[in-house]
Structure formats: C-alpha cells, structure tokens
Amino acid sequence: MAARNTARKRAFQILFEGDQRGVDVLTVLADWIRHSRTDTRQPPVSEYTMELVEGYAEKASRIDELIAQYAVGWTLDRMPVVDRNILRLGAYELIWVDETPDAVVLDEAVQLAKEFSTDDSPSFVNGLLGRLKDLKPSLRRDEA
Numbered sequence: 001m002a003a004r005n006t007a008r009k010r011a012f013q014i015l016f017e018g019d020q021r022g023v024d025v026l027t028v029l030a031d032w033i034r035h036s037r038t039d040t041r042q043p044p045v046s047e048y049t050m051e052l053v054e055g056y057a058e059k060a061s062r063i064d065e066l067i068a069q070y071a072v073g074w075t076l077d078r079m080p081v082v083d084r085n086i087l088r089l090g091a092y093e094l095i096w097v098d099e100t101p102d103a104v105v106l107d108e109a110v111q112l113a114k115e116f117s118t119d120d121s122p123s124f125v126n127g128l129l130g131r132l133k134d135l136k137p138s139l140r141r142d143e144a
Contacts, residue, residue, distance in 0.1 A: 004100075007048035008089065008108050012116075014053050015085040025060075029053045056092040063091045066139065070131050082117040083125060090129045095139055102133050 014032060018025035029050065036042040056063065067087050068076045076084060090109035093100055106129050113121040132139065 010049045011052035
C-alpha cells in the first residue's frame with residue numbers, strides 16, 4: 001500500500017502547489033507529468049495520483065462547499081493552506097472513491113497533517129473528515 005500512500009502525498013502536493021500559485025490543479029498536474037517525462041531526477045506521476053487530482057478538480061466546488069459548511073469556526077480562506085488541501089483531497093477520496101476504505105482515508109489524511117502541518121492539524125483534519133464520513137450517505141444522495 002506504500003504506492004497509494006505516495007500517490008496521495010503527491011496529489012496533496014499538486015493541490016497545495018495549485019492553491020499557493022493560484023493555478024488550476026490540472027495545469028500543475030500536467031507540469032508534473034511533463035517534468036517527470038523530461039527529467040530523470042523527477043519521479044513519475046502515478047495513475048492513482050492522476051485519478052485523485054482529476055477527481056478533485058471535477059468536484060472542487062462541491063468539496064469546498066462541504067469543507068466551508070462543516071469547518072466550525074473556520075472559513076476556507078482563513079484555514080491554513082496545508083490543512084485546506086489535505087481536507088480537499090481527503091473529502092474527495094472519502095466521498096467519491098468507493099475502493100478506499102473510509103478508515104484508510106482518515107488515517108492517511110491525519111498522517112499528511114502530522115507530516116506537513118501544525119500540531120493541532122491532525123485532530124482538526126480527523127474531526128472534519130470524520131464528520132463528512134458520518135454524513136457520506138446523505139452527501140451522496142444530494143449528488144443524485
């Protein structure tokens with residue numbers, strides 16, 4: 001499962017870069033793919049990384065609505081950029097990727113928060129994604 005862990009980390013980095021630069025994540029993804037094909041020092045972009053980034057891009061506005069709605073005391077703009085993008089990736093995978101168990105999504109998101117964010121971030125990420133997990137059946141019905 002290390003390959004999926006790496007794929008999630010790269011997807012997070014692509015979302016983070018797009019957010020920081022104010023560039024569409026699909027543009028950043030294309031840049032990463034191009035660089036990996038032209039520079040042997042760059043690792044290849046896995047199929048799962050592409051699936052996560054493309055899936056997030058397709059659902060981005062809905063994901064941001066959900067995060068904004070359930071992030072008690074935080075607006076999306078005030079949220080730390082790392083946390084915002086971990087939550088975006090986690091929300092996409094949690095709600096729309098059926099092959100990944102919910103517990104894995106939450107655990108991986110918490111691990112990203114531990115590695116890249118503040119001491120308070122893992123519990124914040126876990127709490128918000130846990131809330132979305134509990135609401136998942138109704139959120140998916142709302143999509144239909």
